[in-house]
Amino acid sequence: MSLRISVIGTGYLGATHAACMAELGFEVLGLDVDQAKIDSLSRGELPFHEPGLPELLLKHIASGRLRFTTSYEEVGAWADVHFIGVGTPQKAGDNAADLTYVDAATLSLARNITKDALIVGKSTVPVGTARRLQQLVIKNKNDGVDVGFAWNPEFLREGFAVLDTLTPDRLVVGVENAEAEAVLREVYATALAANTPFISTDFETAELVKVAANAFLATKISFINAFSEVTEAVGGDIGTLADAIGHDTRIGRRFLNAGVGFGGGCLPKDIRALQARVSELGLERTMRFLSEVDEINLRRRDRVVFLAEDMLGELAGKKIAVLGVAFKPDSDDVRDSPALDVAARLFNAGADVNVYDPQANANAAQRFPRLNYVGSIANAAHDADLVILLTEWAEFKSLSPTDLDGMVRGKRFIDGRNVLAMGVWQDAGWDITALGHKHLDHQHSGLTRPPING
Numbered sequence: 001m002s003l004r005i006s007v008i009g010t011g012y013l014g015a016t017h018a019a020c021m022a023e024l025g026f027e028v029l030g031l032d033v034d035q036a037k038i039d040s041l042s043r044g045e046l047p048f049h050e051p052g053l054p055e056l057l058l059k060h061i062a063s064g065r066l067r068f069t070t071s072y073e074e075v076g077a078w079a080d081v082h083f084i085g086v087g088t089p090q091k092a093g094d095n096a097a098d099l100t101y102v103d104a105a106t107l108s109l110a111r112n113i114t115k116d117a118l119i120v121g122k123s124t125v126p127v128g129t130a131r132r133l134q135q136l137v138i139k140n141k142n143d144g145v146d147v148g149f150a151w152n153p154e155f156l157r158e159g160f161a162v163l164d165t166l167t168p169d170r171l172v173v174g175v176e177n178a179e180a181e182a183v184l185r186e187v188y189a190t191a192l193a194a195n196t197p198f199i200s201t202d203f204e205t206a207e208l209v210k211v212a213a214n215a216f217l218a219t220k221i222s223f224i225n226a227f228s229e230v231t232e233a234v235g236g237d238i239g240t241l242a243d244a245i246g247h248d249t250r251i252g253r254r255f256l257n258a259g260v261g262f263g264g265g266c267l268p269k270d271i272r273a274l275q276a277r278v279s280e281l282g283l284e285r286t287m288r289f290l291s292e293v294d295e296i297n298l299r300r301r302d303r304v305v306f307l308a309e310d311m312l313g314e315l316a317g318k319k320i321a322v323l324g325v326a327f328k329p330d331s332d333d334v335r336d337s338p339a340l341d342v343a344a345r346l347f348n349a350g351a352d353v354n355v356y357d358p359q360a361n362a363n364a365a366q367r368f369p370r371l372n373y374v375g376s377i378a379n380a381a382h383d384a385d386l387v388i389l390l391t392e393w394a395e396f397k398s399l400s401p402t403d404l405d406g407m408v409r410g411k412r413f414i415d416g417r418n419v420l421a422m423g424v425w426q427d428a429g430w431d432i433t434a435l436g437h438k439h440l441d442h443q444h445s446g447l448t449r450p451p452i453n454g
């Protein structure tokens with residue numbers, strides 16, 4: 001008989017995992033403590049934008065393979081494998097990961113599992129958590145029931161969550177015995193049949209793989225953005241530099257796009273939590289470079305605000321069109337979004353800010369309601385003194401000067417993602433600059449770069 005799977009936590013990770021497990025042919029029960037979430041998921045409604053996921057959800061609610069509940073008793077009596085996909089948000093103060101939800105989910109499972117089962121952690125956690133949670137399970141599980149424990153980090157990207165779950169680059173499992181590994185091989189049989197690398201290791205390595213991957217990606221972005229600071233000072237073309245080093249297969253071109261930097265629910269929080277964890281281990285110096293990675297990333301936002309001031313003289317009373325507030329294209333997520341941060345800072349400096357994002361306006365308005373959210377590029381650009389592109393949505397990448405010429409009050413443009421052909425805009429009479437490029441046309445302050453913090 002096919003394995004029955006429960007997924008604890010129905011946020012981004014959990015909802016995707018549950019729907020994809022149903023797509024692979026398993027019967028799945030998704031659990032969340034939030035009744036409203038369970039009600040809307042049961043109706044096939046997702047609280048976030050993710051291509052392909054609504055279709056999978058509806059398909060498997062209809063097929064009967066996917067159901068949702070708030071009852072630990074129900075999942076504990078029913079499932080053979082319990083995936084934990086609850087959030088591990090950043091704690092205020094020390095930036096460490098808040099493990100309240102992971103701990104609560106593990107404890108509730110342990111107490112309610114009444115048939116032999118395997119608990120598999122998927123949330124991103126500080127190294128050492130899996131071993132501690134395993135002890136929690138051993139201490140709290142019911143007598144006579146065999147409850148195994150494993151760790152299986154998740155590498156999905158927003159916008160590609162379904163694809164990444166159904167056809168992952170690699171599978172990493174932290175296990176302590178052959179039984180647990182066999183169960184996970186059965187869960188991932190479809191990917192294994194397609195020769196997906198399957199890395200079976202200990203708990204600590206499995207936990208660390210996840211944070212190492214995110215720390216590396218963040219470092220790669222800040223590396224190219226640090227070179228942006230140099231090309232902004234001396235001239236040069238950051239895109240060509242990235243292409244040229246990217247041809248070296250040891251380096252690779254991906255994640256070398258210079259711009260306003262990384263955001264989202266994972267990279268910023270994960271590099272901070274990793275530093276907090278290694279400091280706890282007495283290894284303060286080891287991950288200190290990640291503070292630089294974080295700072296370089298945040299300085300990109302300063303640079304955009306500086307350029308806006310430089311181009312406009314002062315921000316107070318000026319009308320600025322911001323194109324994009326999502327942390328990346330094809331997402332409605334504004335968590336730690338560089339774009340929304342910049343828009344808010346321009347507003348706080350007195351500018352009148354019009355924002356247009358194809359998907360993220362509503363989420364941004366919840367976090368920062370005082371900006372003018374509008375429904376099109378044209379509405380954002382109407383009478384603007386300056387247009388700033390901050391998220392590289394396809395409809396912004398294909399913009400040409402003629403799309404905006406008659407609308408704006410001043411032909412000024414900042415390309416915060418390095419996606420437009422600057423020459424074309426300059427030829428059409430625009431004062432355009434991009435991150436990573438020397439700003440030649442500074443009309444007011446005459447400065448060529450913002451003060452570098454620290």
Ligand code: UDX
Pocket residue numbers: 154155156157158159214217221254255256257258259260261262263264265266267327328329
């Ligand atoms: C990331 C990891 O890629 C994924 O493996 C992990 O599971 C979760 O975190 P995600 O947050 O969805 O995924 O976004 P990602 O596509 O990695 O982009 C992160 C940020 O980096 C975005 O703000 C993006 O705009 C920025 N970025 C990315 C750049 O600034 N330059 C680049 O070259 C690439």
